[in-house]
Amino acid sequence: MRRLDANQVRDARTRAQGLAGTATTVADAVRQVVGLQAQDVRANRLAVRVRTAGLTAEDVDQACRGRTVVRTWAMRGTLHMLAAEDFGWVNGLLGPYFADKGAPRRRQLGLDKALLEQAMAGLTEIVTEPLTRRDIVERLADRGVRLDPKSQQPPHLFGYAANTGLLCRGPDTEKDEPTYVLVRDWLGEQKPVDEPEALAILAERYLRGHGPATAGDLAMWSGLPITKARAAFDAIGDRIEVVEAAGVEAAVLEQEDLPAAPTRLLGHFDAYLLGYRGRDLAVPEAHRKAVQAGGGFVMPVVLGKGLALGTWRTKAAKNSITVEVEPFEDRKLPDLRNEVSDLGRFLGRQTQLGAPIE
Structure with missing residues (x-):
């Protein structure tokens, strides 16, 4: 059995999630992870x-x-x-x-x-x-x-x-x-897909956008019972490789070599933080409450090599936006200037990086 340490699991997941930012259409980006949470339009x-x-x-x-x-x-x-x-x-x-x-x-x-x-x-x-x-x-x-x-x-x-x-x-x-x-x-009339086929599609698409992952991860992410999540994995069992991922048996699918993800400013409720049964690998234990303060509200985070390094927010002025970062005290922030610049390009606003929040 292939063994992946925590850093390798984080690297594989950020690649699978498409966080290198190579998709050229909105539909391609969404399709990569099956779906993106959308109750908050701006975060979406x-x-x-x-x-x-x-x-x-x-x-x-x-x-x-x-x-x-x-x-x-x-x-x-x-x-x-x-x-x-x-x-x-x-x-x-x-x-x-x-x-x-x-x-x-x-x-x-x-x-x-x-x-x-x-x-x-x-x-x-x-x-x-x-x-x-x-x-x-x-x-x-x-x-x-x-x-x-x-x-x-x-x-x-x-x-x-x-x-x-x-x-x-x-x-x-x-x-x-x-x-x-x-x-x-x-959208037009929708063609029915029977449950066994739909579960197989779900398992394959989920693993391609989230792997390595377990049936428990699929159950938590989808909201389906664990029995259906296991049935979904079983339906594509001949295509799954079982690996040891940070000490846990997990499944992966063979796929193209996706590029590594750079440092990212993830918004509220990003799929990387909501796609698994837990956030232990992505969020240091000492900072869990800073990322999820309560009520299911998942904060925007600075993500470096798949690990949350701090939280961030925007402060809007008349003609510009300032990105204010609160780094975790035991984490060193990488250079965020390119990422902040890209955020401004995306929003069509002049954007600048403020001093770290003490």
């Missing part, structure tokens, strides 16, 4: 930046408008950006599971079966163009489906409609307000 754009070369934030928005990528509820029941051609098998595999898993909470909110059926029928009739949540809630009320706009009813209804393949996110407004569209109108 930054996740694309570190995986592409020469693209801008506007290119990400244009890809959404152009329907080469789509945002919908996917892994872990969380909003993700997918390549448009992956929507069918991803939603077909994960959607029913999370729709069923969300049933108790929907019942608590008063979204019973009769109301859901009435709402689904209403959505099919009223969503004839991209509409905001407020627009949809108001139009549903006109058809007798009344939701409390200040409660959790609307987001849980929208999540259910997405999981069942009816709705997905459309283009955001100029103020980054989300809109919603019918999947059949926005």
Whole structure:
């Protein structure tokens, strides 16, 4: 069995994640890791930046408008950006599971079966163009489906409609307000993929973008039960190499020699920090709370050779942005000037590196 130490595992994972930034389209960057978390639009754009070369934030928005990528509820029941051609098998595999898993909470909110059926029928009739949540809630009320706009009813209804393949996110407004569209109108009719085939696709795509990894990693990342994650790995067992990765048996797939990743400024919720069962290899134990302060909020980090070296934030002025870095006290920061410059290019703003935060 091949043995990889911690540094080799980090190197392999950053390469697999595409953090060398060689993808030339938004869809290619997203496809590399199956999906990028997208509940925070600005963070979603930054996740694309570190995986592409020469693209801008506007290119990400244009890809959404152009329907080469789509945002919908996917892994872990969380909003993700997918390549448009992956929507069918991803939603077909994960959607029913999370729709069923969300049933108790929907019942608590008063979204019973009769109301859901009435709402689904209403959505099919009223969503004839991209509409905001407020627009949809108001139009549903006109058809007798009344939701409390200040409660959790609307987001849980929208999540259910997405999981069942009816709705997905459309283009955001100029103020980054989300809109919603019918999947059949926005992406076309989706061809069903049976579960065994979809699990095999999931395992292969996950390992290509995250390996070395375990079935437990796949279960945590996808939100599926460990039994399904193991079945997914078993489905491609003849293509998997089992290695010892930092003392743990893990799986890898043979793939092209991807380039090494330079120092990166990862945004909130980056896939590199959310793609595994734990962050032990990426985040030093002494600094876990600095990276995840609570509530699932994963901070932007400075990543060097696959290891978090500190956190960072931006401070906006009228005509510029300053990148403020708070290094971990036991970590030396590499030169960040090129990365800061690229961030400014991507955002279309003059950007500068501030003094380290004490």
